[in-house]
Amino acid sequence: MASFSKRKRKSLEAACAFFPDDTEAAFRKARSESQDTHSAPSKIWQKCGDGFQELSTATSEGSSVKKLSTVRQLLPSKAKLKCQENQMESDFSWSSSESDGCDGEPSSALLKPQTDTMFTTRNKVIVNSYSKYLHMMSNLRRDCNYSDDEFHVIEWDNESEQGNEKFQNCDSMAEISDTDSVLESPAAQCEKHLPCDTAEVNTDAEISDYSSDGDATLISSLENNSEMTMIQRRNVSMSASDWIKSAQALLQTPKKQGEMVYKTPEDSAKKKKRFVRGGLAEQLNRLQCRERSAISFWRHQYFSNRKDCSGQPGVLSLKVLKICEECSMQIALCQLLEKLSVDNSLLQEVEFKVLFTKATASLLKVKPGDHVHIHPPWKKIIIPGETCPVIINTYFSQKVLQEERETAVPTQKLVTEKKPPPPLLLAFNLMENKGYLFSTSEYQVPSSVTGSHLKLPDSQKIGPVCDSLLEAIESYAVTGSSTFDVKAVVQRVYILHLKQSPYQKLSKHSFISKAQASSQDRFTDRLCVLVQDVYGIFSEVQLPFSYFSKGSLLYYCSKWEGKLCIFNDIKVLQRTTRARSTGLFILIDNLWPPLVPLKVHGNSPYPQDASMTSSQYLYKDNTTLSAPCFCYILSTCRVDDAVKVLKDTVSDLYLPPVIHRLREILENDFGNRVCSFSAFVMYSRLQSHYLVQNESWLFVTDSYLQSSNENKQRIPKVVAVCVTTSCVIDAELTKAVQNSAPCELLFKDAVIDNGVIMCVERTVLQKETVPSSEEIKSLELLSGPLSLDELGSTTVANSICTVKGTISGVDENSAYSWPVCDNCGNDELEQAQKDPDFLFCLSCRRVVTKPTVRMQLEIFLNCSFDSQATVKMKLQQVTIEMLLGSTSSNEQGYEVEQVLGKELGPLCCFVHTITRKPALWIGLEEINI
Amino acid sequence: MTLVLPAVAKEILGDVKKAYEETSKIPDELLLALKFVFGPIVLLALDLVDQRAVTNVTSPSGRKVFQVLGSSGRLYTCYVACLYCPCPAFAFSVLQRNDGLLCKHILATLLSEAMGLCQTAAVSDQQMTEILLEKEED
Structure with missing residues (x-):
């Protein structure tokens, strides 16, 4: 309020002091202006110009500093003036809006005061302040001899107003000011430069805009002393008319607005967004800003x-x-x-x-x-x-x-041909020209896609094939083709005991039905190959069943292992990791690092002729390479011919299994790694492992173990090898092991787990077909009686040994005998109906005249190594007969006392149980070797 | 005249890929070329690239799609060989008005792919099916 009233007083000062008689006429004029606004501006401006012309004269004639200061408020440099001092400009500003041709609003504002006569004078003052201001300007010269009395009049006028009136007045002022700000958009542009937020200031800015061209001299001259005035007078009179021109020119604001349209379109899309620091978006944003201002600047220049x-x-x-x-x-x-x-x-x-x-x-x-x-x-x-x-x-x-161009070109309507929208098919597939994707750059389209593959002769089929498993897999995923061909070196060939379904789904839901599915799952054996490409990447390829009909594992091992082969029509079954497939990675680790330099992905093609001269693309030191952490499980869609040997020579990449001596394996800590060895199986406890979920045991030895010095402790003469159910041993081999012991076997890639040699899923057991000369020697050595360790306090369970001792007791509960058919060995015998003295075999369907008597006897032995130990041994028929044969028998059986105290052994036996607490208890079973 | 814009776009994207492979940077000139061809969406797409919002999703069957995490937090599925995005901008600007070649999500996918800045994820075939069929998560 205070500021308003103060402003008002100022305004009145200006208005009433200089033009007390003018108000009436000015108001009338304003009303007429509202009806005919178009004629008004030019008049006003002319008047304004006159005012300035006269102004300089007035100054020269010694006008008061006070008046000058009023004028100085118009200076552009005085933008920092306080609001209250700008009252006059405020009025000026409103009027100047008329000069923009926007007369609608001001006229309505003008009508308002007329409704209330009480405020007429005051409103007149406000409304016509612009014209009065012009008068004031012109009177600056004329009223050089103004009196203080006139100021008193103002004071009086000001004091006469009542608070309410004042308030009303301010309202109407505010209205006018509002109108101002709306109408004067060009002025509003400058608003931000001014400290005052009221709309009046806009006018000041506007005036400063107009005056800034040629008026600097004029205004500054007002500040100077009278000595300068004569020169200035000339300047001013010229500049004032210039000023009118420039003002009129610049009043054509729409043109200026039009230029804003040309700003770059990003303005609208610009968001106050924070980008990742140092990111590409930030980089572009910076560039865009720079570019935008460059474009605006250039366009400004151009226009x-x-x-x-x-x-x-x-x-x-x-x-x-x-x-x-x-x-x-x-x-x-x-x-x-x-x-x-x-x-x-x-x-x-x-x-x-x-x-x-x-x-x-x-x-x-x-x-x-x-x-x-x-x-x-x-x-x-x-x-x-x-x-x-x-x-x-x-x-x-x-x-x-x-302009000089011939005007023959007809001014036809500009019709631009609009192209149809580009297809949604990815026209700029980056994979198309992905040079590194296929390092051989001669990637063959999979035959399943072209369909022409099958017709080609074999020689043409072996064309350039991708040498990288990863790239082939990647391209297969990208191109969406069903299969791919790849070449790689076969490191191992083995049989996997797999479920009927080719691979386990990764789906979350698959485990739900796993329990019930497992009972129904049919396991099948699949021939698999572990391959490695020139980049060192491993994959396991599962081959179709049909391969078994053509040859044994041994056949394929000798055919493929170590050779560079092409795998046709391959598809990916699964990507597996260390955690998922421990067994596979134990094997892969054993083949890592490769001994030859590996090719690096993304570089030039692998030298085809193995002359690795361009070795800059190869890893020089494979030991620094980290072992693979993933492996793809692949399969082929081909029933046959899925694998083709490209070169019949063994590849440099191939790492054949290193055959160790059993003794080396036992003496050295192999950790959780694979080992390969050749050994004689002395005794086997093989299970039909498809049915019984128990592991089998093979007891193996070699000539070195057999000939080892007794004194050397901890090295057994015979080593037990556990064959897990996942290890596939074909029937032929099983038969050979069981029947013709000792038979020599090659154990490839067995695993040592906690000191126990295990044959697991990728271990290959192979009958040594051609024994080496060394082995022939050892075979001769083994032709004599095999030596076993003696049962002792250090004997462990699941081992074989010899035992010697005296019979200290007989387990009477387990001692019995029963008749079996002498022909078939069947114990299902019935009393013959015709002759009750004879038995009838149900399986042979004949009367058994002389049944064989089978006997079972378990005895307790007193052994020399520990008199306290309980050693229970199940004897074989032969031993029982030998024991009992020397004693007399009667109808009821044998006397226990006749057996006790007899010396027994040395006998070969299998240690199935050893309990050390509370006392040593050993369960033995006599075996035949 | 055949369509010029897709060819230009491909060329520039190829240059981006090459430049990024060689220097791990994109020169200013290329960024401005991108902006010229694709318009204001480049800035937004590059922001998505910076935020590693594009994930390359693969399944054992070999299918592959891209998922772009939009600024709104929604996942948009874009495809390897097809310019399609389920976002409203694509529907309006590309399909309806034919103003642009693609939306920011597709551009972000192309740029991420070109620069090798895609995140990767492996899903099961079942999940891939759900993604491709645009099954809404309950």
């Missing part, structure tokens, strides 16, 4: 002075031949006009396709036949397969106005 830039270096001077539109982008086929303007070496072509963004196009409005200058930095792009290059970044484009 202010349309000069001909054709001679400038780097400017493309083009003639538009044809225009079409693609996705809001204009594409103009242009012809180069002036070759010399650009570097000739850069532009050999004559025709170009120039892209214009929507904004540039709307600005240029080019049509065929137009001449266009494109300023740098434009960018040329050559598209393979296209004759003319494409020019982009054409922000700095300029249409050349050609």
